[in-house]
Amino acid sequence: MKNLKLKAACAGKDWSQQDFANEVGVSRQTISAIEKGNYNPSVNLCIKICQSLGKTLDDFFWPDSRDRKKLI
Incomplete structure (x- = not known):
């Protein structure tokens, strides 16, 4: 299931996927996945x-x- 809330929260901080990945210590590909x-x-x-x-x-x-409901 897509995590659009996470994507929106990062956008709200004006963070790119790479910025966020650096913040939490993972790769950009992990954040994307x-x-x-x-x-x-x-x-x-x-x-x-x-x-x-x-x-x-x-x-x-x-x-x-x-x-x-989508999971059921």
């Missing part, structure tokens, strides 16, 4: 992502009611 929904990051990486953006795990990695 997370945004596209092609990669499930480790819990530690999820925490780094959330801390760098001032958000919670729920904000990016917990499906809201619309997303849950």
Whole structure:
């Protein structure tokens, strides 16, 4: 499932994928894969992502009611 919330949060900080990757210590390709929904990051990486953006795990990695319906 695409992670458009993450992409929007990075855009809100005016960060490119590379800027964000540098911030959390991964490659730009990893950030791209997370945004596209092609990669499930480790819990530690999820925490780094959330801390760098001032958000919670729920904000990016917990499906809201619309997303849950797609999973069923």
